Amino acid sequence: MGLAQVLLNQGMTRNTTPNQTAVPAQKEIWLLLDSRGMGGIESHVAALAEALCRSGHPACVVFLEDHGAHPLDARLDECGIPRRALRGGFAGLRVALRERPMLVHTHGYKAGLLGRLACRLAGVPVVSTFHSGDPGRGRVRLYDALDRWSAPLAPAIAVSEEIAARVRGGAERVDNFVTLPAQAVGPHAGRVAFVGRLAEEKGPHHFCTVAAAIGDGQFDLFGDGPLWDELEPTFGDIAAFHGAVDDMPQRWPEIGLLCMTSRHEGLPMAALEALAHGIPVAAFAVGGLPDLIEHGRNGWLVPPGDTAAMTATVAQWRLLPESTRQEIAAAARSTVASRYTPEAQLEHVLAVYERANPTGDTAKACRRDLRGVRLDGSRPDRDLDDRAPSIQPLEAGTPRA
16 A cells, blocks of 8 residues: 555545545644744754655644744745644643544653653554753753653654663664755855854853954854843853844855854754755764764864863864865765765654554555655765765864763
8 A cells, every 4th residue: 555545544534515526634743842932843843844744744843832923934834834833731732632643743841741641642643752962950850851751651762872861761863854955055264153042051151252262253143042141241242142043044154163062962953954054063072963073074073161172173173274174064064965864864753653653554655655765756966975085183172982
């Protein structure tokens, strides 16, 4: 049985006129999250929704509660991906699940906690992805612990081995992924950027310390968060604070180096997006970053918290010759092309979906349709060589053993 027939058999009937044959509607995979703004989870959900829909598997982004206009809205609408907001809370989710989606895939601790319990009670297959490497503080730490404790209620995915090890009952590692742009933005000794939430776990104060040490005014922070009021008055004349932006794809051409100074990480979407654009990443060696960054080839790894080493790395990056920048840009893109595209990762996601619904063959049909082709039906791009030349590492920054 092919994918189309599987979906039709599991569907519901649309309204028809007397002269039309009833056409079963395709059931959707719900990508469930609770969100007010843009971050790594939101970028991942959008990329996953696009990949599922391009593969012929209908998906809908579902917000637990309506918090008003969301930065994802325009991107989802442009791709024709349906979205909806529930009335909030466990009761609202229970009511919505009467529609019997094909499967619910939760993202974030609130969606995970409520989604797993509600889906188990409703008999709807459910999968949860664990994104965060930071246990949080206060109430967030409690919610994070409950989220991980309740993980055995559904098959679990984690975006790094470090996160998987903290999930009760274990989780299957499935890397984040991004769509590879048609071309690199062009290597240049441009501005150095921080992209992420201005919160303790992301270490924006370390980035600002590096900006102050170099002092050339070529530093940008994209993101908002609780540390804004502390950092912007102190470092606003040294680095440009842009806040949360909805047009990050248009900002990458202005950036020469992404600097990640996080205390905790999973596998950050910002790092993948930078590499996909041919932009190297200098990062503290935390979370999944040592698996992503090949020191001296597509970026540089620095001991966590070592702002002096990060400062030296940024300073030496500015001195690299154009030929070396070109090699690094090629290596950055080939890293994403070989491991971190929808084509490389979606089959792994679908395999977990199959475990959540072992009696159905929808995931099997999806995987058959995906094998050997891009999600848009074309053959893989053979112009990107994943054997880009090795580059001698800078002296500053030592990769984690």
